[in-house]
Amino acid sequence: MSDRKALEARASELNIAFRSNWKDETLREKIAEAEAEKSAAGEQTPVQDAAPAAVTDNETGAALGTAAPVAEGGGPGQAPALEPPAPDSALKVQGPKRGRWRAGMHFTPEPVILLISDLTAAQKAQIEADPTLLVTPWPGE
Known part of the structure:
Protein backbone atom coordinates (compact mmCIF):
# COMPACT_ATOMS: atom_id res chain seq x y z
CA MET A 1 0.00 0.00 0.00
CA SER A 2 1.39 3.39 -0.94
CA ASP A 3 2.04 6.02 1.69
CA ARG A 4 -0.81 8.18 0.34
CA LYS A 5 -3.31 5.32 0.50
CA ALA A 6 -2.19 4.54 4.06
CA LEU A 7 -2.74 8.19 5.02
CA GLU A 8 -6.20 8.21 3.43
CA ALA A 9 -7.12 4.94 5.17
CA ARG A 10 -6.02 6.32 8.56
CA ALA A 11 -7.92 9.58 7.94
CA SER A 12 -11.05 7.58 7.15
CA GLU A 13 -10.62 5.55 10.36
CA LEU A 14 -10.46 8.80 12.32
CA ASN A 15 -13.51 10.22 10.47
CA ILE A 16 -11.48 13.06 8.97
CA ALA A 17 -13.12 14.66 5.95
CA PHE A 18 -10.39 15.35 3.42
CA ARG A 19 -10.00 16.28 -0.22
CA SER A 20 -8.02 14.35 -2.78
CA ASN A 21 -6.06 17.48 -3.68
CA TRP A 22 -4.67 17.94 -0.17
CA LYS A 23 -0.92 17.61 0.14
CA ASP A 24 0.41 14.58 2.05
CA GLU A 25 1.83 16.84 4.77
CA THR A 26 -1.57 18.54 5.24
CA LEU A 27 -3.22 15.15 5.62
CA ARG A 28 -0.50 14.06 8.08
CA GLU A 29 -1.11 17.22 10.15
CA LYS A 30 -4.87 16.60 10.26
CA ILE A 31 -4.29 12.98 11.32
CA ALA A 32 -1.85 14.06 14.03
CA GLU A 33 -4.35 16.64 15.32
CA ALA A 34 -7.16 14.08 15.41
CA GLU A 35 -4.97 11.52 17.19
CA ALA A 36 -3.87 14.14 19.72
CA GLU A 37 -7.50 15.11 20.39
CA LYS A 38 -8.45 11.46 20.69
CA SER A 39 -5.67 10.72 23.18
CA ALA A 40 -6.48 13.90 25.14
CA ALA A 41 -10.07 12.72 25.41
CA GLY A 42 -8.83 9.50 26.98
CA GLU A 43 -9.66 7.29 24.05
CA GLN A 44 -7.16 4.76 22.83
CA THR A 45 -6.43 4.28 19.17
CA PRO A 46 -7.52 0.83 17.99
CA VAL A 47 -4.83 -1.80 17.74
CA GLN A 48 -4.89 -3.48 14.37
CA ASP A 49 -5.49 -7.25 14.29
CA ALA A 50 -6.90 -7.16 17.83
CA ALA A 51 -10.13 -8.96 18.61
CA PRO A 52 -12.88 -6.45 19.40
CA ALA A 53 -14.14 -6.63 22.96
CA ALA A 54 -17.80 -6.30 23.84
CA VAL A 55 -17.78 -2.83 25.39
CA THR A 56 -20.89 -0.88 26.22
CA ASP A 57 -21.43 2.82 26.54
CA ASN A 58 -22.32 3.75 30.12
CA GLU A 59 -24.74 6.49 29.05
CA THR A 60 -26.86 4.53 26.60
CA GLY A 61 -26.08 0.93 27.50
CA ALA A 62 -25.62 0.22 23.79
CA ALA A 63 -22.63 -1.66 22.49
CA LEU A 64 -19.96 0.70 21.21
CA GLY A 65 -19.58 0.61 17.46
CA THR A 66 -23.33 0.36 16.94
CA ALA A 67 -25.61 3.22 16.07
CA ALA A 68 -27.29 4.76 19.06
CA PRO A 69 -30.61 6.56 18.73
CA VAL A 70 -30.21 10.31 18.36
CA ALA A 71 -32.77 13.00 19.06
CA GLU A 72 -33.97 15.12 16.14
CA GLY A 73 -32.07 18.21 17.29
CA GLY A 74 -28.74 16.41 17.41
CA GLY A 75 -26.96 14.92 20.37
CA PRO A 76 -23.79 13.28 21.56
CA GLY A 77 -23.88 10.59 18.85
CA GLN A 78 -24.23 13.01 15.95
CA ALA A 79 -21.31 14.55 14.12
CA PRO A 80 -21.00 18.31 14.60
CA ALA A 81 -22.26 20.43 11.75
CA LEU A 82 -19.51 21.85 9.60
CA GLU A 83 -19.21 25.58 9.93
CA PRO A 84 -19.14 27.56 6.71
CA PRO A 85 -15.63 28.70 5.91
CA ALA A 86 -14.59 32.15 7.02
CA PRO A 87 -14.73 34.78 4.25
CA ASP A 88 -10.97 34.78 3.90
CA SER A 89 -10.41 31.01 4.13
Whole structure:
Protein backbone atom coordinates (compact mmCIF):
# COMPACT_ATOMS: atom_id res chain seq x y z
CA MET A 1 0.00 0.00 0.00
CA SER A 2 1.39 3.39 -0.94
CA ASP A 3 2.04 6.02 1.69
CA ARG A 4 -0.81 8.18 0.34
CA LYS A 5 -3.31 5.32 0.50
CA ALA A 6 -2.19 4.54 4.06
CA LEU A 7 -2.74 8.19 5.02
CA GLU A 8 -6.20 8.21 3.43
CA ALA A 9 -7.12 4.94 5.17
CA ARG A 10 -6.02 6.32 8.56
CA ALA A 11 -7.92 9.58 7.94
CA SER A 12 -11.05 7.58 7.15
CA GLU A 13 -10.62 5.55 10.36
CA LEU A 14 -10.46 8.80 12.32
CA ASN A 15 -13.51 10.22 10.47
CA ILE A 16 -11.48 13.06 8.97
CA ALA A 17 -13.12 14.66 5.95
CA PHE A 18 -10.39 15.35 3.42
CA ARG A 19 -10.00 16.28 -0.22
CA SER A 20 -8.02 14.35 -2.78
CA ASN A 21 -6.06 17.48 -3.68
CA TRP A 22 -4.67 17.94 -0.17
CA LYS A 23 -0.92 17.61 0.14
CA ASP A 24 0.41 14.58 2.05
CA GLU A 25 1.83 16.84 4.77
CA THR A 26 -1.57 18.54 5.24
CA LEU A 27 -3.22 15.15 5.62
CA ARG A 28 -0.50 14.06 8.08
CA GLU A 29 -1.11 17.22 10.15
CA LYS A 30 -4.87 16.60 10.26
CA ILE A 31 -4.29 12.98 11.32
CA ALA A 32 -1.85 14.06 14.03
CA GLU A 33 -4.35 16.64 15.32
CA ALA A 34 -7.16 14.08 15.41
CA GLU A 35 -4.97 11.52 17.19
CA ALA A 36 -3.87 14.14 19.72
CA GLU A 37 -7.50 15.11 20.39
CA LYS A 38 -8.45 11.46 20.69
CA SER A 39 -5.67 10.72 23.18
CA ALA A 40 -6.48 13.90 25.14
CA ALA A 41 -10.07 12.72 25.41
CA GLY A 42 -8.83 9.50 26.98
CA GLU A 43 -9.66 7.29 24.05
CA GLN A 44 -7.16 4.76 22.83
CA THR A 45 -6.43 4.28 19.17
CA PRO A 46 -7.52 0.83 17.99
CA VAL A 47 -4.83 -1.80 17.74
CA GLN A 48 -4.89 -3.48 14.37
CA ASP A 49 -5.49 -7.25 14.29
CA ALA A 50 -6.90 -7.16 17.83
CA ALA A 51 -10.13 -8.96 18.61
CA PRO A 52 -12.88 -6.45 19.40
CA ALA A 53 -14.14 -6.63 22.96
CA ALA A 54 -17.80 -6.30 23.84
CA VAL A 55 -17.78 -2.83 25.39
CA THR A 56 -20.89 -0.88 26.22
CA ASP A 57 -21.43 2.82 26.54
CA ASN A 58 -22.32 3.75 30.12
CA GLU A 59 -24.74 6.49 29.05
CA THR A 60 -26.86 4.53 26.60
CA GLY A 61 -26.08 0.93 27.50
CA ALA A 62 -25.62 0.22 23.79
CA ALA A 63 -22.63 -1.66 22.49
CA LEU A 64 -19.96 0.70 21.21
CA GLY A 65 -19.58 0.61 17.46
CA THR A 66 -23.33 0.36 16.94
CA ALA A 67 -25.61 3.22 16.07
CA ALA A 68 -27.29 4.76 19.06
CA PRO A 69 -30.61 6.56 18.73
CA VAL A 70 -30.21 10.31 18.36
CA ALA A 71 -32.77 13.00 19.06
CA GLU A 72 -33.97 15.12 16.14
CA GLY A 73 -32.07 18.21 17.29
CA GLY A 74 -28.74 16.41 17.41
CA GLY A 75 -26.96 14.92 20.37
CA PRO A 76 -23.79 13.28 21.56
CA GLY A 77 -23.88 10.59 18.85
CA GLN A 78 -24.23 13.01 15.95
CA ALA A 79 -21.31 14.55 14.12
CA PRO A 80 -21.00 18.31 14.60
CA ALA A 81 -22.26 20.43 11.75
CA LEU A 82 -19.51 21.85 9.60
CA GLU A 83 -19.21 25.58 9.93
CA PRO A 84 -19.14 27.56 6.71
CA PRO A 85 -15.63 28.70 5.91
CA ALA A 86 -14.59 32.15 7.02
CA PRO A 87 -14.73 34.78 4.25
CA ASP A 88 -10.97 34.78 3.90
CA SER A 89 -10.41 31.01 4.13
CA ALA A 90 -10.40 30.52 0.35
CA LEU A 91 -9.57 32.45 -2.80
CA LYS A 92 -11.34 32.46 -6.16
CA VAL A 93 -8.72 32.88 -8.89
CA GLN A 94 -9.26 33.54 -12.60
CA GLY A 95 -6.46 33.81 -15.15
CA PRO A 96 -6.21 35.45 -18.57
CA LYS A 97 -7.66 33.95 -21.74
CA ARG A 98 -4.45 32.17 -22.72
CA GLY A 99 -3.74 31.02 -19.15
CA ARG A 100 -1.09 31.93 -16.59
CA TRP A 101 1.34 29.84 -14.55
CA ARG A 102 1.86 31.20 -11.04
CA ALA A 103 3.00 29.53 -7.81
CA GLY A 104 3.26 26.14 -9.53
CA MET A 105 -0.35 26.23 -10.76
CA HIS A 106 -1.97 27.03 -14.10
CA PHE A 107 -4.85 29.49 -14.06
CA THR A 108 -7.31 29.85 -16.95
CA PRO A 109 -10.42 32.04 -17.42
CA GLU A 110 -12.42 29.37 -15.57
CA PRO A 111 -12.56 30.27 -11.84
CA VAL A 112 -10.64 28.05 -9.43
CA ILE A 113 -11.29 27.94 -5.67
CA LEU A 114 -8.11 27.52 -3.60
CA LEU A 115 -8.16 26.84 0.14
CA ILE A 116 -5.72 29.17 1.85
CA SER A 117 -4.76 26.33 4.20
CA ASP A 118 -3.45 24.39 1.17
CA LEU A 119 -1.18 27.27 0.08
CA THR A 120 2.16 28.28 1.49
CA ALA A 121 2.59 31.92 2.43
CA ALA A 122 4.87 32.41 -0.59
CA GLN A 123 2.32 30.87 -3.00
CA LYS A 124 -0.47 33.04 -1.58
CA ALA A 125 1.68 36.17 -1.91
CA GLN A 126 2.65 35.31 -5.52
CA ILE A 127 -0.96 34.71 -6.55
CA GLU A 128 -2.28 37.86 -4.88
CA ALA A 129 0.54 40.03 -6.28
CA ASP A 130 0.12 38.89 -9.91
CA PRO A 131 -1.67 41.67 -11.85
CA THR A 132 -2.90 39.28 -14.57
CA LEU A 133 -4.86 37.14 -12.11
CA LEU A 134 -8.28 38.13 -10.78
CA VAL A 135 -8.19 37.13 -7.10
CA THR A 136 -11.21 37.52 -4.80
CA PRO A 137 -11.93 36.16 -1.31
CA TRP A 138 -14.29 33.20 -1.37
CA PRO A 139 -17.16 32.87 -0.68
CA GLY A 140 -17.82 35.93 -2.77
CA GLU A 141 -19.79 38.81 -1.39
